[in-house]
Amino acid sequence: MATLYERYILPKLLCCACGAPAFREQRTRIVPQARGQVLELGVGGGLNLAFYDPATVTGVTGVDPSAELRAIAEAAPRPEGLAVEIVAGEGERLPFPDALFDTVLCTFTLCSVRSPAAVLSEARRVLKPGGRFLFCEHGLSPDAGAARWQRRIEPLWKRLAGGCHLTRPVSAAVQAAGFRLDDNHRFYLDKTPRALGWCEQGVASLA
Template identity: 70%
Template sequence: MASLYDRWLLPKLLTCACSSPPMMKQRAKIVPKAEGRVLELGIGMGLNLAYYDPAKVTEVKGVDPSPELRARAEAATHDPALKVSVVDGTAEALPFPDRSFDCVVCTFTLCSVHTPPAALAEARRVLKPGGRFLFCEHGLAPDPGVANWQRRIEPVWKRLAGGCHLTRPVSSSIAAGGFRLERVDRMYLPKTPRFAGWNEWGVATPA
């Protein structure tokens, strides 16, 4: 059973953190690339919904295990022409058949799933042949000094931020999960603490 912190305070904190201008700018770089029938892993508060192009996207299915966050996603602003539905579920056990989506979108989600390899395997399973995996994630910084701080902070950070990890590699984990990286961009987000600001985003296809 979720604690009062998880039910009431955490969604508000996540909304504030995940809707910061630097993070929203990153979402705007990757989400408009989505096409066809789209699955969004960890749809959370629905912050990506405003960036989907209804001229290119036929439907967005969002999955999230948190009822509080799903409620926020269902109320999130988006183009009225965009067909959106949000369902209960985890990235590691998606409630969808094989080869059922043209695109999987994953933004600031792999940091908090319980088992990233299982989540990536599920994303591969539900993608149609030729489908694309669009990602934008924060994770392990390449600079040793920053990475050391990430390791020090992570135990407390995970408890406060809903299981968010600071030290998970991003693009290398996606490649190890059976994807071919078509494009990857990397940088520290501006106006963001460096321990939480290393960001990698791009496009991958099932290998």
């Protein structure tokens, strides 16, 4: 059962933190690349919805296990004419048939799921042939010093940030799931401590 912190405080903290300028900038770069029928994994508070292009996106289905975050997403700003459906569900067991979506989008979500491998496997399952997986995630830094700090603070960080992990690999996990990386950028977020700011963004297709 969710605690009072998880129900009433954490959703607002997550929306505030993930809506910071450094995160917003990355959303503006990856989200507009979505095409056709889109599935957004971990839609959260709907922070990506404002950046979809209704001229190229048929509709967006956002899935999230948190009722509190889904309620926030329902009211989140989005372009006029963008069809959006917010549904309950977990990335490890998506409630959709095979090969349904043209694009699967995942931003700052793999850090907090129970099994990134299972989520990525499900993303492959629901993608149409020729579909694309778009991602922007923070994770394990390649720099030894930053990685040491990530391992030190991760136990406390997970408790405060809704199970968010700092030491999960990103691009390597996408490739291990059977995707081919067609575009990949790796960098530190601006004005963010290195232990919290390593980010990997890319476009992948079915291998």
